[in-house]
Amino acid sequence: MYEPMPRPIPRRVYGADHDDPDPGPRRGRSYRELVGGPLDGLLLDVTDWSGDALAEGAALPTEIGAYGAGGRALYRPRPGEPGKWDWTGDAP
Template identity: 50%
Template structure:
């Protein structure tokens, strides 16, 4: 994978010199579908219950505008990822 095709890390600062740089001591899941499609979410330190529950993530691209959130979670067939888009929430 080339530098320009590596997925962006969710939450990386926009002025970060390499927003797609993963760290070997961290765990990530890929976000599939929805407004954050293709980004990686760091899940290091999440408990098994937290990983099962998924996450509401802030995004300027939801149907609710910049103050909206979007929901991603694991599927039963792939509990370790990727997390799939579920819906936008206010």
């Protein structure tokens, strides 16, 4: 029996609207993969970020973290793998 190969699920970019027909990455933009925590698997667009900002990481607003609406998920660059940012916790 023939079983088709599963189609890969398109990657979503953090901040894309849920009803956006194409919430994935755009050509010519730079992204970091968010690993762990409430935003696990999303891509963060860092195209216009400075080197200092990229080294620092981000506190990203999210309603699905430990603090609900108004809370933030904290992500920092993974040592030796700058394309991935690891979750370090939530903040109010």
